[in-house]
Amino acid sequence: MSENPIDDLLRHPVSFLDDSGPDGDIAISSRIRLARNVAGHPFPPAASPSEREELCEEVTAAVAGIRVLGGPGAACFSPGTMSDLDCRILLERRLASKEFFARKPGTRLFVCPQEACSLMVNEEDQIRLQVIRPGLQLESVWREIDVLDDELGKVLEFAFDDRLGYLTSCPTNVGTGMRVSVMLHLPALVLAKQIAPTIHGIGKLHMAVRGIFGEGTENLGCLFQISNQSTLGESENRIIGNLDRVIKQLINCEKLVRREILEHRRTYLLDYVGRAYGLLKYSYTLSEKEALNSLSGLRLGADLGLFQDIDIKKVNALFVEISPAHLQKRAGLELSSEACNEFRAAYCREKLRQSA
């Protein structure tokens, strides 16, 4: 391990983007997080810095006994002592949330070696446990996080009400405290202008659709996070089963439209994909939005077999690597927005040269 554990993270691509999971051509990642609080401690929004610090120590002691999060190779981050840039790296890798960094002193983040499991202390809730894996595999992610939750529950007494279930800071999380989300790449539905009615339909099923960077963010790169909205009155298995069913329908729908476009609008598709590739390969300034949308086009092309000599894992890794903080860490200096766009273009050109 190096002095700054952020540098260790940056040494390998985000593992949930490694395209190895089931239905990986459309389902980017499956993620479950559990919200937990420890009985007898005030919830973070009401806790003083010293109370939060105290809780951090208690959770750190508990985590030390759990191999995945406290064992060799795992990392521990204390945002209070970290630079803004380093915090944004954790954000861009989906290991932490904006809310987490808004309350810096008395917070902590534990990350397992491959980043699949992580635990935030004193985000909105005292404990936010997360497991994220490539592809659509909610069942196995659930088994994994359930084991971690049980292990933690043996050493920490969670705030629990027999009638309501797990107690949380925000009432929308009370009950299971669980948020299940799947990130989908839906370029064909976007191209065929079927995404708006699709999102509308999902909303009616009490599921939420969000952009790549969570709540309130724009759809970029045709990436959508679909997640459950209710946490109360349903078992974890039922929530997961419902979401899994909807996601599978969405995947089938995207596959169908991909085939349709490939068959009936082949030139349109080739043009869309080709222009995306040309932009990544030859532009000298690229905004994050343009880069994500171009990567989306390139990935669609690769999924459809139009770029057989392109290393799709390198393309996937770019989805995170072209984020501003990642680029600045790589450049080794703070970059203005303009300089960042130039560095992003140079980075994409270089990566595409390597992978072509």
Next chain:
Amino acid sequence: MSENPIDDLLRHPVSFLDDSGPDGDIAISSRIRLARNVAGHPFPPAASPSEREELCEEVTAAVAGIRVLGGPGAACFSPGTMSDLDCRILLERRLASKEFFARKPGTRLFVCPQEACSLMVNEEDQIRLQVIRPGLQLESVWREIDVLDDELGKVLEFAFDDRLGYLTSCPTNVGTGMRVSVMLHLPALVLAKQIAPTIHGIGKLHMAVRGIFGEGTENLGCLFQISNQSTLGESENRIIGNLDRVIKQLINCEKLVRREILEHRRTYLLDYVGRAYGLLKYSYTLSEKEALNSLSGLRLGADLGLFQDIDIKKVNALFVEISPAHLQKRAGLELSSEACNEFRAAYCREKLRQSA
């Protein structure tokens, strides 16, 4: 010669685009045309088809004695017997005008082997003689057309008034009957948003600025035709001298701005050029406008030494070859606008692969 002389034309690129002329990086071509009428014959707008046909025969007999236009390798076209598509080929190669084809029976076009000299019979005037050469070389073009004019004048009696000069159908051509125009590629002035005031300034000097396809056409591919507006009361040498001086100023201006952009906005320039190249290389549908603008970007990049392995002559030839009629002749069939855009993209991709 093949059965259809249009096929002979299509066998070689348009010679005025061969980039061999003086100041060829900015001045695409120098062109002079003379309007002449034969005494004792009605002007074309007032002539009947049989009167026009009669004149065609007279001019054909005269041309037969002029080596350049009537000798071996020269071609003669009779629009009345030609397909629309073939007529549009002549238009796209700048050998004829829209007005010429509006009056089909009783018109004729003579073209010398390399297309530098041509003569339309019964356009707006009975005779429209044209010489076009690459680069900025108005003096030599003038000497060339002056010789042809003299040769013709020996066998045909031109309508001439001692006070007014040559008589023409439209009063704006009376006098010298001469239109001198230079086609300039001015991408830097366009990029630096200095083209509008520049055009405004040229207008004040009684010169006209037009797009690539003549009067009333949009600026495409940053190509501009600058020409004299008055034909009366000035000698040919003075008209040419004035235009030459203005063109040289414009060329210097464009060169200056190119250097400025290359020095101070290098990334912007590289991005502009790179995106143009990417579009030509990877798109699967390209409108004529997009193709011309991209070719302009690529040519600018090549002029500035950013594409040392690209054959600039192939790029130049594309400026004409991507025109709709040329593409349809090459495809061997009539193409819908959509199919034409697809064929254009395929043609550009192929040419860029060959020249890279």
